[in-house]
Amino acid sequence: MVNEMKSIAVVGGGAGGLIFANTMAKEMSDDIRSGRLKIRIFDGSVHHEFQPGYLSVAFKGKNPATMRKYLSELVLPDVELIPENCSRVDIDNKYVVTEKTGKKFGFDEVIIATGSRPDYSQIPGLSQANHDFHTSASASAELFKRLEKIRWGRIVTGIAGLPYKCPPSPNESAFLLEEYFVRKKLRKDVKITFITPFLRSYSNETVNSVIEPMLKERNIEIITGFNLESVDPEKELLTSMEGESVPYDTLLLVPPHSGAPIFKGVEYADEDGWIKTDKYDLHVADYENAFAIGDATDLPISKAGVEAHLEAVVVAKNMISQMQGTGERYEFTGRLQCSMETGYHQATFVIGTYDRPIERIQPSLYNYFQKKLMERIYWASLKGGYEWLFKWHFGEDYYRKSGKEKPPMQTPKVQNV
Ligand SMILES: Cc1cc2nc3c(=O)[nH]c(=O)nc-3n(C[C@H](O)[C@H](O)[C@H](O)COP(=O)(O)OP(=O)(O)OC[C@H]3O[C@@H](n4cnc5c(N)ncnc54)[C@H](O)[C@@H]3O)c2cc1C
Structure with a gap:
């Protein structure tokens, strides 16, 4: 149970932001409903799109409408959707400002999940x-x-x-x-x-x-x-x-x-606007109340939905255990998993972690079906569904328990893609 009123701002309602916010909402619904916890997600997009599906639209003529859903349909009722982008995230003074209406929203904790975009x-x-x-x-x-x-x-x-x-x-x-x-x-x-x-x-x-x-x-x-x-x-x-x-x-x-333009020039991002992120507990620079997940980070791994997902789970689990006072801490393992369709109903995967090099995986029909399964369960997974399946699938890479001490800040060194 949360002792003091707490407010969490999630900037970006894509894969990572939605999974984080919805996971929190599922686990902390009593606190939210009794007004002790507030979760707001900020995103000016009307739709969220299943980006891996762009390949099927571009090369197989799939209907583009099947690759998108209204963002409002993907946010659980206990999360407040503010349908605007943020123009500023001031971590020192604990507030965000929205782009169109210029409204200021305070927060105790902020999650930056603004993704990446073609530049x-x-x-x-x-x-x-x-x-x-x-x-x-x-x-x-x-x-x-x-x-x-x-x-x-x-x-x-x-x-x-x-x-x-x-x-x-x-x-x-x-x-x-x-x-x-x-x-x-x-x-x-x-x-x-x-x-x-x-x-x-x-x-x-x-x-x-x-x-x-x-x-x-x-x-x-x-x-x-x-x-x-x-x-x-x-x-x-x-x-x-x-x-x-x-x-x-x-x-x-x-x-x-490139990352979201609002982070160009802020001291907690690098010169290209990628957020300086701890590779294990995902805190931003030397802030204890700010976290970054997904493509927006400067982590030395590929920018992909699986990483955004597993990072969202780690940040949510740490926040929940902190609020519930269990003292448990969790770390991201650096698990990456990108599928690569090789044509004719075959696919391979690019799989590795911070500690394990990328595996050699021959293309197969089985891998292709796994990729297709993800298309089926994607929308539900954004709402925290099928987490048992992901936990089973990723096994010890799903997250790592790190005991009760906060891990030291790590600086990314190698690009493992
Ligand atoms: C062709 C293609 C194929 C892919 N295939 C795979 C695959 O097979 N496997 C895989 O794991 N990944 C795949 N990906 C990558 C995956 O889709 C992304 O890495 C994933 O969506 C990243 O999640 P995210 O939450 O970081 O960012 P996103 O899901 O992109 O969400 C970012 C959100 O932030 C919002 N935002 C931006 N700026 C602001 C702001 N200032 N204020 C508020 N909100 C803001 C945006 O509107 C957006 O909704 C693929 C991508 C593409 C394009």
């Missing part, structure tokens, strides 16, 4: 030339319409810049394009090129050893070490920082991402 401003010409499967379900539907008109030519897909969310998604696009044009019986007339700034097709060597031979077998051209500098939409030409040029007829690159 086209970093590469001249990219926004005019690109067809995008990373921004929205409707942009992905436009891309599918474009694919349907293609009869020949060169399609260039891959990575326009770092970082970006869901590290396997550019490789997936190459696999799904190949499958699409084989099924359309146009494959011999359509050249597919995959560009990447890394020195192999996938940044991690183990994953690369599984997928690079498959890309080659399917006659997908791979250009590594290509750091895109600019795009000339008129000449339909990519130029790299190394001075290499690649022509295209259709371009569908994953743009570099």
Whole structure:
């Protein structure tokens, strides 16, 4: 039971923010209903979208409407949704300010869960030339319409810049394009090129050893070490920082991402706006009452929904145990899990933790079904549903009990994607 009135502000109602807020609401409903605890979630989006589904919309023509739900439908009744973005998060003085109405809301604890977004401003010409499967379900539907008109030519897909969310998604696009044009019986007339700034097709060597031979077998051209500098939409030409040029007829690159612009220049974020976050208990910089989860953090792991989910659980569990006075503390294990569809109803996963290197996993139909299962249970999981299944699936990686002492602040060192 909460002794003093407490107020929690959750900035961002995406995967991480919703799972955190709804988990708290489920566990602490008595305190909320008796007015001892208030949970507010701030987000100006009308809808929340299932972002992994963008690939099915872009490359398989799935209806984009099936990938979105009203945000208000995903927030449990005990959580108050403030349908506005925040323009400021002042942790020292414990308040947030909303963007449109300029209202000020105080908090005792704040969770920053503002995600990441494509940032086209970093590469001249990219926004005019690109067809995008990373921004929205409707942009992905436009891309599918474009694919349907293609009869020949060169399609260039891959990575326009770092970082970006869901590290396997550019490789997936190459696999799904190949499958699409084989099924359309146009494959011999359509050249597919995959560009990447890394020195192999996938940044991690183990994953690369599984997928690079498959890309080659399917006659997908791979250009590594290509750091895109600019795009000339008129000449339909990519130029790299190394001075290499690649022509295209259709371009569908994953743009570099950035954090929410409101964090540029704040002292608890790095120069790109990523929140300085403890890799274990997820507190922000040296604040005890601020936490960051999901893509918004500067953690040395991939930006993906699974991480946002498990981080939300850790922060919620620590807050609940603090409020209930149990003294238990929990840590995030760094578990990452990104699925990679490799076409023809096969998929592999990129799985690892802070302590375990990424595993070698052969593509299989079973993995593909696991990915499809996630699509089925996603909406319920945002409300805290199926947590027993996630706990079972992730096992000892779900969270780690860290005893009763607060772990020391850790500085991220390696990027494990
Ligand atoms: C094509 C694609 C495929 C993917 N595939 C996978 C996959 O297979 N597996 C996987 O685990 N992940 C996958 N992901 C990544 C996954 O969707 C994201 O990593 C996940 O949604 C991150 O959760 P989040 O809560 O950090 O951010 P989000 O879910 O993006 O939510 C952020 C929220 O913050 C809000 N916000 C932003 N600024 C403000 C502000 N100033 N004030 C208030 N609110 C704000 C936004 O409106 C948004 O609702 C994929 C993503 C894409 C694009």
